Amino acid sequence: MSTAHSVLHEVFGYEQFRGPQEAIVQHVIQGGDALVLMPTGGGKSLCYQVPAIVRQQMGHGITIVVSPLIALMHDQVGALHEAGVEAAFLNSTLDWQAALDVERRLARGEITMLYAAPERLTTPRFLELMDGLHQRGQLSLFAIDEAHCVSQWGHDFRPEYRGLTVLHERYAGVPRIALTATADALTRADIVERLQLEAAGQFVSSFDRHNxxxxxxxxxxxxxxxxxxxxxxxxxxxxxxxxxxxxxxxxxxxxxxxxxxxxxxxxxxxxxxxxxxxxxxxxxxxxxxxxxxxxxxxxxxxxxxxxxxxxxxxxxxxxxxxxxxxxxxxxxxxxxxxxxxxxxxxxxxxxxxxxxxxxxxxxxxxxxxxxxxxxxxxxxxxxxxxxxxxxxxxxxxxxxxxxxxxxxxxxxxxxxxxxxxPPAVWDGTDAARKLLSTIYRVHEASGLTFGTGHIMDILRGKDTDKVLQFGHEKLSTFGLGKDFSEQQLRGVLRQLLAVGAVGLQKVTTDAGFSFDTLCLTEGSRAVLRGQTAVQLRETTAAAAPKRTRRSTQAAAAAAANLGPDAEVRFINLKAWRAEVAKQHNLPAYVIFHDATLAAIAQRAPQSLDDLHGISGIGAKKLEAYGAEVLRVSSM
CATH class of the missing domain: 3.40.50.300 (P-loop containing nucleotide triphosphate hydrolases)
Structure with missing residues (x-):
């Protein structure tokens, strides 16, 4: 782990690991499989990037990163280049010659991390490429990002992720780390089953994004x-x-x-x-x-x-x-x-x-x-x-x-x-029973089902043309809910739909128009009998206090507690960073995060030694940008 700490500091510019990162990195460096659940912004990338570098230094070879998006590959590879790491991607943005060049560099062991989409990874050409690496003992690690995409129970299922079972079946000795920011217990179990990670270490961070x-x-x-x-x-x-x-x-x-x-x-x-x-x-x-x-x-x-x-x-x-x-x-x-x-x-x-x-x-x-x-x-x-x-x-x-x-x-x-x-609460049970009774009586009277607006009009006693046309003003529930606002009744209906006490039935007119109508379900009975209570929040129209307009730069500087002189340095550093990012065709944060610029502005460095220890400044970035940072800071 001393090597891992050295990589963290020298390459990425961080003094220490956060939360479970260190345990994950140690586990993967030693060749263990891992399932990592860590919230967005929690530092998932370092959990495979640090092991990829360390394992290559140990002679294990190349890490293959499965990534679902071309834009993400481009930015992550760009960020690794900025940190001095040899990384590349294979995707549709490369022409034939550029892709061939990446493949040759890969075969020569000149790449630490290769990013590829799941659908490319399972093609015969790519599998042949990995077979060659594996036979030479140069296939070090598989990192599967956005692993929730493999689960049909998750929120972003992608069928091409199912093909990743080939990794375990074809390269059983190569460790795998699957990472995601979001997975409930059902999705988590599905990831484990689909990717055959039953023996993997599971590392679950807090899901709390306190900010x-x-x-x-x-x-x-x-x-x-x-x-x-x-x-x-x-x-x-x-x-x-x-x-x-x-x-x-x-x-x-x-x-x-x-x-x-x-x-x-x-x-x-x-x-x-x-x-x-x-x-x-x-x-x-x-x-x-x-x-x-x-x-x-x-x-x-x-x-x-x-x-x-x-x-x-x-x-x-x-x-x-x-x-x-x-x-x-x-x-x-x-x-x-x-x-x-x-x-x-x-x-x-x-x-x-x-x-x-x-x-x-x-x-x-x-x-x-x-x-x-x-x-x-x-x-x-x-x-x-x-x-x-x-x-x-x-x-x-x-x-x-x-x-x-x-x-x-x-x-x-x-x-x-x-x-x-804290919101006020009201008991919507009576309103719920009256709504369900109205739906029942409307269907009993005419054999038809109607939409939300018509049911509420009847309950609130509104003699609209439609109510009068069907004679629904004669129903026993007509006007029984006149003390409820439309907003309140809509809230009640939301709850009834949520618990399955009201169903939806599609009706198509002779003219071909379709609309949803309300109908009773098996779940309606418990509410009608008073066995299920419906508690609702009062709606509030209170508006948030108006804030004073301010620039994003001023807000970031204020958040970092910068004084007037440091704020000027911060703004100058942001302007310089924007120019560098434009030249490199990268987002500005890939060069330096705002937090790094704020720390530089606060320190007011006079020499390269003054930049040592600032989070986000690794050896390569210090070499590439140190002199310019000092020049801009002194303006």
Whole structure:
């Protein structure tokens, strides 16, 4: 491990390992298989990069890194080059001659790490390449990044990952390390089975991202709510906004642009060149907001994303956690904001019910959706619930406080909306029973099923044309819910859908139009009989206090507690870094993270010796940039 510590310091510029990194590195260097679950920003890459370098020095040869995205390969290989490590990738961006050159360098043992996509790794040509390395004893390690993609139970299943079983079957003696930021117990078990990692050491870090504040609001006008959130909380900050549909992405990006926000759209339907351009701008420029479908994000290493917003509810907590985890990778305060509504639940339920998957799979997906809805509707600490989903108890070794609620001690994180502004709660059981009774009586009277709006109109006593047309004003439940607002009833319906007490039935008109109607289920009976209570949070319209606009540079400098002189140095260093990054065609953070620049600015170095020990400055970077850093710092 003394060699591993030397690599960590000399190559990557870090003084010590974090959390379980050291145990993982030691295990893998010694040839053990490993499954690593570590949150985004927790330092997963070092868990295989350090062993790759050390094992090559020990004569074991080359590490093959399975990576799902071309952009991620490019940036990680670029970062390794900056650190003085021989790395390369094989993907579709290389022409035939360039790919052949990489293969020749690989055969000569001149490469420490080779990045490749899972679909390339299982091709006959690549397998032949690995066979040659293996026969010469030069195949050192397989690192499988984003390993949750192998599981059908996970949030981002990719069938090509299933082919990675060939690694164990064909190269049984070569150690493997599988890494992911997100996996519940079911997904974790599936990863182990699919990748044949039953004998592997399992290293599970805390899932708590303590610097992220969680806010979930009921959707009223999502666009206006999002605009207010960005303008009040994150003006000029880099962020990601997730939407369900491509059309919504483009509409929302245009709306943000018209509001003076530097926003770009990203979805799979855009031309490849445009997607690449937008991703490059997001990675390389400050303060850009990317409006995207979930096609964007995996492997994005940008450290200074200050917020991730969802204007539509994701499919499950794993997807939500993975996407929100792209905020605040630098450890500075960040924000996860989501707006959700009844239609989100209806849409997600319908997609599950209408999918061609087996009923077992649908049941699992419904359970995952229900868990996310429970998180959204929760009145207690969101962090406690979020960590609990992954089997972690908040407060064990984590900062927090307890409060006595009804005589019960509850953990509070003091950095989610429920802890900062506890919501009021109301009993929706009576409203739920009246809604279910209305659905039953409407069907009994006319043999038809109707949508949400019509059922609520009947219960609230509104004599609309449709109510009068079908004679539903004569029903015994007509007007019984006039004391409930539409917003309250929508909240009740969300809960009933979540617990399966209400079902959805698609109806197609003679004109070919399709819409969802409400129907009773087996689960309705317990609510109608009063055996199941429905507790709901009161909706609040309280807005966050308006923040003063400030530049991203000033915010980063303030976060690092820099004085006036150091702040000037910090701004000058950022400007210099931007020029270097542009010359190297790399994101600025690959050259140096903000935290490294802030530490340099704080120290005000006068010599190269003064730069020693600053986190993020390894030997190669000191040699390459030390003199320039001193020049810029003295300006």
């Amino acid at each position: 992220i504040r969680y806010t979930i609001v009921e959707k009223k006008d999502a666009t206006t709510q999002l605009l207010r959130f960005i303008e009040r909380e994150h003006p000029e900050d880099a962020g990601v906004v997730y939407c369900q549909s491509r059309k919504r992405v483009e509409e929302l990006a245009t709306t943000l642009q018209n509001a003076g926000i530097n926003a770009l759209p990203y979805h799979a339907g855009l031309p490849v060149e445009q997607r690449q351009l937008h991703q490059d701008r997001f990675l390389r420029e400050d303060g850009i907001v990317m409006v995207a479908t979930i096609a964007f994000g995996m492997g994005i290493d940008k450290p200074d994303v200050r917020f991730v917003a969802h204007v539509d509810m994701p499919k499950n907590i794993e997807g939500y956690y993975q996407e929100t985890g792209r905020a605040g990778r630098d450890g500075l305060p960040a924000h996860a904001w989501m707006a959700y509504g009844l239609q989100d639940v209806v849409n997600q339920r319908r997609m599950i019910d209408e999918s061609p998957a087996a009923e077992t799979f649908k049941e699992v997906m419904r359970g995952k959706l229900d868990a996310l809805l429970a998180l959204a509707e929760a009145t207690d600490c969101r962090r406690v619930r979020l960590l609990g989903y992954f089997g972690e108890t908040y407060g064990l070794g984590a900062p927090g406080q307890t409060s006595q609620d009804g005589g019960v001690a509850r953990m509070k994180c003091a950095s989610c909306d429920n802890c900062l502004q």
